[in-house]
Amino acid sequence: MKVPILKLGDILLTSIQEDLTDQDAVDFQNDALCKVRTSEVMGLVVDITALDVVDSFMARVINETANMVRLLGAEVVVCGMQPSVALTLIEMGRELLGVETALNLELGVEKLRSLIEKRQS
Amino acid sequence: MMKEIIGLQQQTDIIQARKIGREMAKTLGFGSADQTRLATAISEITRNAIQYGRGGHCAISGYSDRNERKISISVEDRGPGIPDIDKAMEDGYTTGHGLGAGLPGARRLMHEFHIESGSGGTKVVMGMKQKNF
Numbered sequence: 001m002k003v004p005i006l007k008l009g010d011i012l013l014t015s016i017q018e019d020l021t022d023q024d025a026v027d028f029q030n031d032a033l034c035k036v037r038t039s040e041v042m043g044l045v046v047d048i049t050a051l052d053v054v055d056s057f058m059a060r061v062i063n064e065t066a067n068m069v070r071l072l073g074a075e076v077v078v079c080g081m082q083p084s085v086a087l088t089l090i091e092m093g094r095e096l097l098g099v100e101t102a103l104n105l106e107l108g109v110e111k112l113r114s115l116i117e118k119r120q121s
Numbered sequence: 122m123m124k125e126i127i128g129l130q131q132q133t134d135i136i137q138a139r140k141i142g143r144e145m146a147k148t149l150g151f152g153s154a155d156q157t158r159l160a161t162a163i164s165e166i167t168r169n170a171i172q173y174g175r176g177g178h179c180a181i182s183g184y185s186d187r188n189e190r191k192i193s194i195s196v197e198d199r200g201p202g203i204p205d206i207d208k209a210m211e212d213g214y215t216t217g218h219g220l221g222a223g224l225p226g227a228r229r230l231m232h233e234f235h236i237e238s239g240s241g242g243t244k245v246v247m248g249m250k251q252k253n254f
Contacts, residue, residue: 008229019136019137019140021132021133021136022132022135022168023132035170052143052157052160053139053160053161053164054155054161055161055164055165055168055223055226056165056222056223056226057164057168072237082157083154084154084157084158085157087154087157087158087235088157088230089160091227091230092161092222092223092227092229092230093212093222093229101181102173121125
């Protein structure tokens with residue numbers, strides 16, 4: 001399963017629409033990094049509305065991806081986390097530490113824009 | 122009584138196991154938070170079985186009667202076993218490349234959690250139950 005990553009002006013939009021295997025998740029991480037680099041965007045929004053399970057592996061991949069993209073010089077916002085996923089992650093003792101989040105895609109794009117502005121100023 | 126057995130050989134079996142677990146929990150009347158807790162715990166334990174335990178199988182069984190509803194998961198692998206279970210249950214301890222969050226995380230999500238491990242493999246049995254009113 002390849003996760004499509006779309007370019008919208010100076011940002012990238014991606015929505016994980018189905019359960020990813022561990023390999024799919026690692027491939028997604030690589031694709032996201034390469035796409036940020038080659039399309040020279042300022043940020044990436046990752047929509048996880050459709051994910052009904054985020055286990056410790058997936059949490060780590062999301063967390064790492066965000067940190068890697070920031071190292072490249074762009075910003076990341078994760079949006080749309082299901083309430084029961086947030087509940088489970090905190091109970092497990094695994095937070096998506098250091099990741100910027102937003103309630104939904106619209107607010108995610110808004111937040112990303114303000115993060116990009118902050119970085120540029 | 123409902124029962125399903127899923128073979129654990131490849132990564133897609135992890136997804137299959139947690140889908141079946143969630144479905145059964147839903148059918149038995151568990152709420153969406155419990156369905157997610159259960160699916161996540163299954164994901165952690167079945168991944169261990171595939172990654173470190175050379176595969177095995179996952180049995181999911183459940184029932185609902187006048188008093189309670191209960192769902193039980195049993196995951197057995199054919200791996201080399203865990204040398205120090207107490208250590209493996211600690212947060213952040215890992216011999217692989219993970220976060221060391223799988224076992225302790227799954228234990229926190231479930232009501233019952235037992236693990237036994239020897240040279241013939243590792244077996245994790247965990248369960249979630251609720252009173253029926």
